[in-house]
Structure formats: C-alpha cells, structure tokens
Amino acid sequence: MRVALMVTCVNDAMFPETGKAVVRLLRRLGVDVEFPAAQTCCAQPMVNTGYLDEAVPVVRTFVDAFAGYDAVVTPSGSCAGSARHQHGLVARRAGDPGLAAAVAETSPKVYELSEFLVDVLGVVDVGAYFPHRVTYHPTCHSLRMLGVGDRPRRLLENVRGLRLVDLPEAEQCCGFGGTFAVKNADTSVAMGADKARHVRETGAEVLVAGDNSCLMHVGGVLSRQQAGVRVVHLAEILAATEADAGGPSGHPQVGLAGEGAA
Amino acid sequence: MSGTFVGMPAFPTAARAALADTQLRHNLAHATGTIRAKRAAVVGEVEEWEELRLAGAAVKEAALRDLETHLVRLEESLTARGATVHWARDAAEANEIVARVARDHGVDEVVKVKSMATQEIGLNEALAEHGIAAWETDLAELIVQLGDDLPSHILVPAIHRNRAEVREIFLRAMGSVGRPAPADLTDEPAVLAAAAREHLREKFLRAKVAVSGANFAVAETGTLVVVESEGNGRMCLTLPEVLVSVVGIEKVVPTFADLDPLLRLLPRSSTGERMNPYTSTWTGVTPGDGPQEVHVVLLDNGRTRALADDVGRQALRCIRCSACLNACPVYERTGGHAYGSVYPGPIGAILNPLMKGTGDPQTDSLPYASSLCGACFEVCPVRIDIPEVLVHLRSKVVDGHRGDTVPKAEAVAMKAAAYAFSDSRRLGWVEKASGLAGRALTRLGRTTLPGGRSAAGRIPGPGAAAWTGARDLPAPPRESFRAWWRRTDGGRS
Amino acid sequence: MTTARDEILARVRSALSGVDRTPPLAPAPRIAAVPDLVGHFADRVEHYRAVVERCAAADLEATVAAALARHLPAGSGTVVVPDGLSFDVPGAVVDGAAGPGLTALELDRVDAVVTEAAVGVAETGTIVLDHGAGQGRRAITLVPDRHVCVVRAEQVVPDVPDALARLDPTRPMTWISGPSATSDIELDRVEGVHGPRTLHVVVVDPG
Structure with a gap:
C-alpha cells in the first residue's frame, strides 16, 4: 500500500511538529509514509471564502501531487473534508472533465488521521504514552462533514497515562471558521471565549483536537487569558512514547512546534 | 407599529453591537439552550428520524421541481372550493391586494396570525398607510409590536426579551391599543400569557377580517394548513367573516398524504414537541363554519429568483422551524437583529441573498456570517445543506466583484x-x-x-x-x- | 399587459428549465406496531397536561357529567354541545339546533363544550376534529375555556400517516394536542393562552 502524507499548508508552514509526529507514528505502525513534495494546499481557504476560480489551479496541483497513491493521510479533519466534499464543486466550476475525473479518483482515498488508523490500519492502541489530564474538542468538520465519530476518543482512551476528561458543550464550534476568524473577528472571539471557558472548567492541562487551525484559535484565546492550558494536536499525543519522556520538565514536551522556548 | 430593518449595517458591524449587549447574550444563551435540549429529546425518541428527514426533503423537492403544475392545480382546487386566488409578484402587489380586501369590507383593523410572509412584505406598515391597524395576536409578535421592536427569531420573534422586559412592555403599552394589563402583573410566564389572553380577546371577538399565512398548501385539494400553539391562529381562522392568507409559492405540497412527514418533522424540530397544540386546516369556504369569504394570495417576491439557483433552490424547502437558528453558535451570540432581516440565522443568511440577489453590502455580508460548522444542516428537518449554499453564495458575492477596477485587499x-x-x-x-x-x-x-x-x-x-x-x-x-x-x-x- | 399570474408562472418555468421534474421519492418511515395503542394514546395526551380518563361505553354519560362537575363551579356554568352528539349531556345548549348557532360573543359566555372527535393519534397524543356530526362548528370548541372531548378506542391510530389516511381533506380540521400553550417567553412552555385552557379527554373502551 502506497501511503502519502498530506501535511496541509497550515501544518507545513506553522505546525511542522504535527507532520513529523504523523511520520513517527505511522512508521512505528509499519507504514512507510511518503511526502509528495509537489503538494501545497487543499484549496479550502479559497473555496470557503468564495474564490472558486482561484481554487481551480490549487485543486489541480492537489490531484497531480497525490495521483497514484492508495491512501492519502492528513492530520486535519477540515482539509480531509475539503478534499472529499469540495473538490468536485471546484472541478465543476472549472468545467474540466479531466479534472473532475482526477478528483473522483483522489477524493475517496483521502483519510483524516483517526479514520486511517482505526478504519484502514485497524488499530486503536497505537502504543502511546502521555501522562497528562487531557480534554478533547471534536472539530466541526471532523465531526459533521467527515463523521469521525468516536474514533479519536477511542485512540485517546488507549494512550497510557492519559486522563481524558469530558469537555462541556464539546460539539459546539470553537469559532475559528477559516477567514470567519478575521472577517467576523468579534463573533469568532465570542465563540472562542466560550470554548476556552469550557476547557478551563475541565481542569485539563492539555486541549487536544484533530485540527491545528481550530487549536491555534482556541489556544490563542487561552494563551491571552494566561489560562495555563496548552493545545496539542492529536497526532502529537499519539506519537508520544515513554522513550520521548525526559523533556525540560521530565515530561514529553509535545506541542512545542517551531522555535520552542529558545 | 414595529420598526424596520431598512438601513441596517453589514453583519460584522451589527454583530459587534449585539455581542456587547450582556442581557441579550444571556437571554439568547438561555433560550436557545432550552430549546436545543427539548428538540434533542423528542428527536431522539424517533428511531427513523434520518429516514423521516429524507422523506420530508423529498416531498418539498418534488413540489419545487414541478412547481408550475402544482401551483396551477392549487389554484384550481381553491377556486373550486369557493376561495378567491390572487397572485403577487412582489411585496407591494401583495400588500395592495390585502388592503383592497380590507377596504372593500370597510374595516379599520384586521387580526393577524403569525406569518413570516406578511412580515417579509411589511404588510402591517403598508396597511397602516391605508389607515388599517393590523393586530398581531401571537404572543411573541404581540411583544414585538407593543415594544415597537423588531423580530429576532422565526419561531419566537421576541426571543431576545426576557420575562421582566415583557412585563414592562405589557404594562407600558397595552393600554394605548386596547385593554390594559392588570396593575398587579407579575413576570411569571403564565401570568403574562393570561394578560395577553385578556388583551386580545376583545379584538378576536369583534374582528371582521383576519390575515394569515400558511405552513403548507395542498395542491391536490386546495387545503391550507396553519401550525400553531396558542389558539390565536384558530381564533383568526375561525371567527372573522373574511380571511386573507398570504402564501409563498414554495409552500405548496402535491398531495394531502404528503403532509405526513412534514407534520411529524416540524413540531419536533421547532418547539421540541411531539406535536404542536393546534393545527388548523381549511379548504376554501365551508358553509356555516368559519369565514365565508376566503382569499389566498400566492406570493413570489424573490422566490422564483431562488428557484433558478441550482445550488440555492434547496433553501425553498424550508418549513420555517427555526432549528438552524437554535443550533447556530453565531446566532446564539449575536441574536437575530444583526442579520437585518425577518429571516435571521443560518437560513436567513442564505434566503436573503437568494431571494433579493447579491450586490448589496448588507446582503453580501450574510453568507459570511457563519463559521461553516454544519450544526444547521445537522438539525434541518428537510436537509437543506446550508453550509454548501453559504459557500456557493460566497462565490456569487466574489464573482460580483470580479470586474472591480480596484480589487479588494482580500481578492x-x-x-x-x-x-x-x-x-x-x-x-x-x-x-x-x-x-x-x-x-x-x-x-x-x-x-x-x-x-x-x-x-x-x-x-x-x-x-x-x-x-x-x-x-x-x-x-x-x-x-x-x-x-x-x-x-x-x-x-x- | 401580462398578469401577475402569467408572469410568476413564466418565471417558474424559466427557473426550472432543464431541471429534472421528478426527483427520487423517499417514502416516510412508519413506526413499529404499538402493543397497547389506546394506553399509549392516553399517556401521550396526558403528557401535555390534559386530563385523560378511560371508561366503558355504558358509563360514558356519567363520566362526562363528572368531568363537567369537576371543571365547573358547583351547580353552575353553561355547557354547549354540537348537533348530532351521540350521547346525552343534560342541561346543555345545542349549537345550531334551531338557526345559525351561537355568536362568538355568546360562546364567550359559555363555560364548557362537550364534543366527540374524528381520530386519535397515539404517537403524538393528538385528537383530530373534522367538525362533522357530534363535533360541531370550529368556533364551539375554541371560544369556551373548557373542552371535554370523547374519543372512542377504535378511532385511535398509531401515527400521523394513519390519521391522514382516515381523514377527508375537504373538511375543515382541528388537530389538538393538549390545551392551548405557548413557549414565547424564554422558550419556557406554559399552558393556557387563547384556546381552551382545560382539555379533558374521555377515551371510551369498546364493549
């Protein structure tokens, strides 16, 4: 099985540690994941803002980059949803039957990470270790567009040392919403503030989700509040093992993407 | 008389003001939280809810796809049963028809059943220009009317008001238009409802002309259906001599049996009940029972524009249940006024641009008033894929600016x-x-x-x-x- | 000059040109058979805070009399019944027995109404009046504040589609699910607005 990592533009540019975590995790599970270097973005920012013409070349790049793979894995419910549910729309807009055929070929092979682990690899215990109190936010597109259901929960429940606490009003949107976060910043922040309040109510140390864009938003609110809660992508928790322990505070310090504390 | 939405700013600006209103935020969070829980409970007890949604969507879709046939049939059935059918291309034409009927009977007042179509066309204001008072009889509409306010929700237009505010409005305003509220009025909802009963009863008993909308219009039989709770609808549909119903052309369903999935879907989605207290049906004129002069105004007012949009057409399946408003995290925080229309919330964010067309800054801001979280689609009883239509309408807004000499920074x-x-x-x-x-x-x-x-x-x-x-x-x-x-x-x- | 009718129909035609006029049908699901249909109906009606009681056919008149006595001030109160009621309500005014029937103002001074029904819907706890014999004009079950409604066990059907199949659409209908109610203040349901504030349902068991 040829498996490609679709890292997503946000993770590529902003959260490379998440991509690295997926690579470590999949290799540990015996999957030799490839990174097609021609990939860029799923085109969702253009599509969801209404720029369909601008999305056409991006979708073209997408299907070219991932042609020939048996599975395309991505650590993002939102981008998986975009590839599976919006690329057809863009191809219709382009009026290009060749593109439509390529989309029809690629779209169904795109899996969000928890779907790939549970449905394709058939594992729920990935051998992870993460000794922290964690609460999980099911992101809207993973929940409602993809229907990942309880897959992320089942994966988290099998992580050694992890204490999973329920998030009140978990299924309410965090307020990110792509360009909504800046076009309607006030409403977006109001939603994010409520999500942050619910996160604080859990007493969790870590908020986990399957989309870094949503985590960037809620994490940004929590950080501004000095709430003492950090946000970590699901992939980074699932990639963490006891061997990784021994960071600065004796704990695996995942979620320190980029420059770190340096 | 109530105010008007004309001149409302674009959504982000209107939302900023609403978000700062702490009482509004509290009232909305409480009310939408209550109704979401009620809906979830009664929907949860229907084992085949998803199949029922599919059936509801199919009924409405079938009606829309062959709308001309069903409209012509509806007109024939109604006429055969003694009703007078009128057609109105736009709001002005519809208002003129209703005013003419009222004038023909020499009345200076009409009683009204809550109706989105008549809100949409601004009927009350148009009748006022003819010297005719239109009394809203639904409790929430009464609160809005007496408070000189604007509706903010499809089902409960006064959702933004709490019990203390309602009490103040009743004490202040009832006396100037009829029977005053009792001086010892408390803010208990049951006591407030009793005050509305006393205030409106004299109006029901003397009214000669009533105005309604309709939830459904059955083409096969000419049967009109009004779904309600309080009995104000029954009063208006039964006691006056003349009844005028303003019905959007998308309200038609092909057959009487087609009412089935819709009558099961609507109350559970809307008020979170297995069935609403009262549903009235009437088919033209029934000798010796109810109004003996029955008019039906079939209203376009932008519906055919929405019908022509291949992606947006599904919005016309809407049965005005409000489940999408109650589920929407944006609506819950901004309330309905920020949408600048009688149709607020997710459905309003698509219906307004579909019916009015894009190009106006306020209308163009509505498709962006969503995080695309999909909660609206999940609860919609007729499966309107609101996020899909929102994205489609965003592309229409963008396409409308492709010829701009100075492109927007975003472009x-x-x-x-x-x-x-x-x-x-x-x-x-x-x-x-x-x-x-x-x-x-x-x-x-x-x-x-x-x-x-x-x-x-x-x-x-x-x-x-x-x-x-x-x-x-x-x-x-x-x-x-x-x-x-x-x-x-x-x-x- | 084109009429509004012609113009709207032309717009509809143009909007739908090239659109498939027969989308796929999706039959509405039916609920599984209810073991105790009448009991289920009674439970569901009661849930709306209506008063529900069951009686044998032989006890109907006494049961209705007791129901009226319960809701009316002792020894007083006027009661209206429709023409064609299949049982006797002593002392009641018969609407429309001679002439056009009571006016709305007259009905407003009546304390209670007793009628029969056309159909009962178990799943939703709904009573359907089609305003035929024994049910009367719509106004008589609307204006008085108390409604005693007699439903026969054999009139109870499982769900909404079964009810529609039994009803004649050309008759005016009133579907009643509990007493008049509103949720318009803070979405908190309270009973009792414009329709009858007391609904008393008597379910008559066969025999």
Missing part, C-alpha cells in the same frame, strides 16, 4: 495565495519568507504560548489586528515541514 490576497499554492516551489519561498517575517512579527508583540512556543501578542494592521486583538498567534517556525523533510530525508538522516 488580492486570495490571488496571491492561489499563485503560491499552485506550485510547491513557490510555496517553499513563501514559507522561507514567513519564517523571517515571524521573527519580526514576534518582536512587535512578543509573548510565549503555554508550553513555551514563541508567539505574537497584539500587533497592528488589518487582518493581524483582527486576529491578535484577543488571540495570541504562534510565531512561524524557523523551518517548515517541507524544508525539514528535504533536509533530513523525511527524518531518516
């Missing part, structure tokens, strides 16, 4: 992004630049995220300020994933 940014995202090498350059820019950015508003990563605090400039006004922004990493993969051969070296 320039999207073009630039498309350029970068069309070729991975270009994206690599951008990421390199962003790593450098990140360092400059963090120097402007340096902070540290929990866990230790560097971040930007408040930084100026459009876009950046919108994000960082209330949210820290992680600093871009020194090395992108792409660069790391190339440098380390995917971590292998």
Whole structure:
C-alpha cells in the first residue's frame, strides 16, 4: 500500500511538529509514509471564502501531487473534508472533465488521521504514552462533514497515562471558521471565549483536537487569558512514547512546534 | 407599529453591537439552550428520524421541481372550493391586494396570525398607510409590536426579551391599543400569557377580517394548513367573516398524504414537541363554519429568483422551524437583529441573498456570517445543506466583484495565495519568507504560548489586528515541514 | 399587459428549465406496531397536561357529567354541545339546533363544550376534529375555556400517516394536542393562552 502524507499548508508552514509526529507514528505502525513534495494546499481557504476560480489551479496541483497513491493521510479533519466534499464543486466550476475525473479518483482515498488508523490500519492502541489530564474538542468538520465519530476518543482512551476528561458543550464550534476568524473577528472571539471557558472548567492541562487551525484559535484565546492550558494536536499525543519522556520538565514536551522556548 | 430593518449595517458591524449587549447574550444563551435540549429529546425518541428527514426533503423537492403544475392545480382546487386566488409578484402587489380586501369590507383593523410572509412584505406598515391597524395576536409578535421592536427569531420573534422586559412592555403599552394589563402583573410566564389572553380577546371577538399565512398548501385539494400553539391562529381562522392568507409559492405540497412527514418533522424540530397544540386546516369556504369569504394570495417576491439557483433552490424547502437558528453558535451570540432581516440565522443568511440577489453590502455580508460548522444542516428537518449554499453564495458575492477596477485587499490576497499554492516551489519561498517575517512579527508583540512556543501578542494592521486583538498567534517556525523533510530525508538522516 | 399570474408562472418555468421534474421519492418511515395503542394514546395526551380518563361505553354519560362537575363551579356554568352528539349531556345548549348557532360573543359566555372527535393519534397524543356530526362548528370548541372531548378506542391510530389516511381533506380540521400553550417567553412552555385552557379527554373502551 502506497501511503502519502498530506501535511496541509497550515501544518507545513506553522505546525511542522504535527507532520513529523504523523511520520513517527505511522512508521512505528509499519507504514512507510511518503511526502509528495509537489503538494501545497487543499484549496479550502479559497473555496470557503468564495474564490472558486482561484481554487481551480490549487485543486489541480492537489490531484497531480497525490495521483497514484492508495491512501492519502492528513492530520486535519477540515482539509480531509475539503478534499472529499469540495473538490468536485471546484472541478465543476472549472468545467474540466479531466479534472473532475482526477478528483473522483483522489477524493475517496483521502483519510483524516483517526479514520486511517482505526478504519484502514485497524488499530486503536497505537502504543502511546502521555501522562497528562487531557480534554478533547471534536472539530466541526471532523465531526459533521467527515463523521469521525468516536474514533479519536477511542485512540485517546488507549494512550497510557492519559486522563481524558469530558469537555462541556464539546460539539459546539470553537469559532475559528477559516477567514470567519478575521472577517467576523468579534463573533469568532465570542465563540472562542466560550470554548476556552469550557476547557478551563475541565481542569485539563492539555486541549487536544484533530485540527491545528481550530487549536491555534482556541489556544490563542487561552494563551491571552494566561489560562495555563496548552493545545496539542492529536497526532502529537499519539506519537508520544515513554522513550520521548525526559523533556525540560521530565515530561514529553509535545506541542512545542517551531522555535520552542529558545 | 414595529420598526424596520431598512438601513441596517453589514453583519460584522451589527454583530459587534449585539455581542456587547450582556442581557441579550444571556437571554439568547438561555433560550436557545432550552430549546436545543427539548428538540434533542423528542428527536431522539424517533428511531427513523434520518429516514423521516429524507422523506420530508423529498416531498418539498418534488413540489419545487414541478412547481408550475402544482401551483396551477392549487389554484384550481381553491377556486373550486369557493376561495378567491390572487397572485403577487412582489411585496407591494401583495400588500395592495390585502388592503383592497380590507377596504372593500370597510374595516379599520384586521387580526393577524403569525406569518413570516406578511412580515417579509411589511404588510402591517403598508396597511397602516391605508389607515388599517393590523393586530398581531401571537404572543411573541404581540411583544414585538407593543415594544415597537423588531423580530429576532422565526419561531419566537421576541426571543431576545426576557420575562421582566415583557412585563414592562405589557404594562407600558397595552393600554394605548386596547385593554390594559392588570396593575398587579407579575413576570411569571403564565401570568403574562393570561394578560395577553385578556388583551386580545376583545379584538378576536369583534374582528371582521383576519390575515394569515400558511405552513403548507395542498395542491391536490386546495387545503391550507396553519401550525400553531396558542389558539390565536384558530381564533383568526375561525371567527372573522373574511380571511386573507398570504402564501409563498414554495409552500405548496402535491398531495394531502404528503403532509405526513412534514407534520411529524416540524413540531419536533421547532418547539421540541411531539406535536404542536393546534393545527388548523381549511379548504376554501365551508358553509356555516368559519369565514365565508376566503382569499389566498400566492406570493413570489424573490422566490422564483431562488428557484433558478441550482445550488440555492434547496433553501425553498424550508418549513420555517427555526432549528438552524437554535443550533447556530453565531446566532446564539449575536441574536437575530444583526442579520437585518425577518429571516435571521443560518437560513436567513442564505434566503436573503437568494431571494433579493447579491450586490448589496448588507446582503453580501450574510453568507459570511457563519463559521461553516454544519450544526444547521445537522438539525434541518428537510436537509437543506446550508453550509454548501453559504459557500456557493460566497462565490456569487466574489464573482460580483470580479470586474472591480480596484480589487479588494482580500481578492488580492486570495490571488496571491492561489499563485503560491499552485506550485510547491513557490510555496517553499513563501514559507522561507514567513519564517523571517515571524521573527519580526514576534518582536512587535512578543509573548510565549503555554508550553513555551514563541508567539505574537497584539500587533497592528488589518487582518493581524483582527486576529491578535484577543488571540495570541504562534510565531512561524524557523523551518517548515517541507524544508525539514528535504533536509533530513523525511527524518531518516 | 401580462398578469401577475402569467408572469410568476413564466418565471417558474424559466427557473426550472432543464431541471429534472421528478426527483427520487423517499417514502416516510412508519413506526413499529404499538402493543397497547389506546394506553399509549392516553399517556401521550396526558403528557401535555390534559386530563385523560378511560371508561366503558355504558358509563360514558356519567363520566362526562363528572368531568363537567369537576371543571365547573358547583351547580353552575353553561355547557354547549354540537348537533348530532351521540350521547346525552343534560342541561346543555345545542349549537345550531334551531338557526345559525351561537355568536362568538355568546360562546364567550359559555363555560364548557362537550364534543366527540374524528381520530386519535397515539404517537403524538393528538385528537383530530373534522367538525362533522357530534363535533360541531370550529368556533364551539375554541371560544369556551373548557373542552371535554370523547374519543372512542377504535378511532385511535398509531401515527400521523394513519390519521391522514382516515381523514377527508375537504373538511375543515382541528388537530389538538393538549390545551392551548405557548413557549414565547424564554422558550419556557406554559399552558393556557387563547384556546381552551382545560382539555379533558374521555377515551371510551369498546364493549
């Protein structure tokens, strides 16, 4: 099985540690994941803002980059949803039957990470270790567009040392919403503030989700509040093992993407 | 008389004011939370709810796809049963028809059943110009009318008011238009409802002409259906001599049996009940029972424009249950007034541009008043894929500006992004630049995220300020994933 | 000059040109058979805070009399019944027995109404009046504040589609699910607005 990592533009540019975590995790599970270097973005920012013409070349790049793979894995419910549910729309807009055929070929092979682990690899215990109190936010597109259901929960429940606490009003949107976060910043922040309040109510140390864009938003609110809660992508928790322990505070310090504390 | 939405600012501006209204925020959170829980309970007890939704969507879709046939049939059935059928291309034409009927009977007042169509066309204001008072008889509409306010919800137009505010409005305003509220009025909902009963009864008993809408109109039989709770609908549909019903052309269903999935879906989605207290049906004139002169005004007012939109057409399936409003996290925080229309919330964000057309800044802001979370689609009893239509309408808004001599900053940014995202090498350059820019950015508003990563605090400039006004922004990493993969051969070296 | 009718129909035609006029049908699901149909009906009606009681056919008149006595001030109160009621309500005014029937103002001074029904819907706890014999004009079950409604066990059907199949659409109908109610203040349901504030349902068991 040829498996490609679709890292997503946000993770590529902003959260490379998440991509690295997926690579470590999949290799540990015996999957030799490839990174097609021609990939860029799923085109969702253009599509969801209404720029369909601008999305056409991006979708073209997408299907070219991932042609020939048996599975395309991505650590993002939102981008998986975009590839599976919006690329057809863009191809219709382009009026290009060749593109439509390529989309029809690629779209169904795109899996969000928890779907790939549970449905394709058939594992729920990935051998992870993460000794922290964690609460999980099911992101809207993973929940409602993809229907990942309880897959992320089942994966988290099998992580050694992890204490999973329920998030009140978990299924309410965090307020990110792509360009909504800046076009309607006030409403977006109001939603994010409520999500942050619910996160604080859990007493969790870590908020986990399957989309870094949503985590960037809620994490940004929590950080501004000095709430003492950090946000970590699901992939980074699932990639963490006891061997990784021994960071600065004796704990695996995942979620320190980029420059770190340096 | 109630106010008007004309001249409302675009959504982000209107929302900012609403978000600052703490009483409104509290009232909305309480009311929508209550109704969401009720809906979830009664929907949960229907084992085949998803199949029922499919059936409801299919009935409405079948009616819309062959609308001409069903409208002609409806007209024939109604006429055969003694009703007079009128057609109205727009609001002005519909208002004129209703005013003419009222004038023909020499009345200076009409009683009204709650109706979205008559709200949409501004009937009350139009009748007022003819010297005819239109009394709203639904409790929430009465609260809005007496409070000289605007509706903010499809089902419960006064959802933004709490019991204390309702009491104050009743005490202040009832006396000037009829029987005053009792001086010892409390803010108990049951006591407030009793005051409305006393206030409106004299109006019901003397009214000669009533105005209604209809939830459904059955083409096969000419049967009109009104779904309600309080009995004000029954009063208006039964006691007056003359009844005028303003019915959007999308309300037609082919057969009487087609009412089945809809009558099961609507109350559970709307008020969270297995069935609403009262549903009235009437088919033209029934000798000796109810109004002996029955008019039906079939209203277009932009519906055919929506019908012509292949993606947006599904919005005409809407049965006005309000489940999407109650489920919407944006609506819950901004309330309905921010949408600037009698149709607020997710359905309003698509119906308004579909019916009015895009091109006006206020209307054009509505498709963007959503985080695309999909909660609206999930609860819609007739499966309107609201997020899909929102995205489609955003593209219409964008396309409407493609000829602009000075493109918007957003359009320039999207073009630039498309350029970068069309070729991975270009994206690599951008990421390199962003790593450098990140360092400059963090120097402007340096902070540290929990866990230790560097971040930007408040930084100026459009876009950046919108994000960082209330949210820290992680600093871009020194090395992108792409660069790391190339440098380390995917971590292998 | 084109009429509004012609113009609207032309717009409809143009909007739908090239659109498939027969989308796929999706039959509405039916609920599984209810073991105790009448009991289920009674439970569901009661849930709306209506008063529900069951009686044998032989006890109907006494049960209705007791129901009226319960809701009316002792020894007083006027009661209206429709023409064609299949049982006797002593002392009641018969609407429309001679002439056009009571006016709305007259009905407003009546304390209670007793009628029969056309159909009972178990799943939703709904009573359907089609305003035929024994049910009367719509106004008589609307204006008085108390409604005693007699439903026969054999009139109870499982769900909404079964009810529609039994009803004649050309008759005016009133579907009643509990007493008049509103949720318009803070979405908190309270009973008792314009329709009868007391609904008393008597379910007559066969025999």
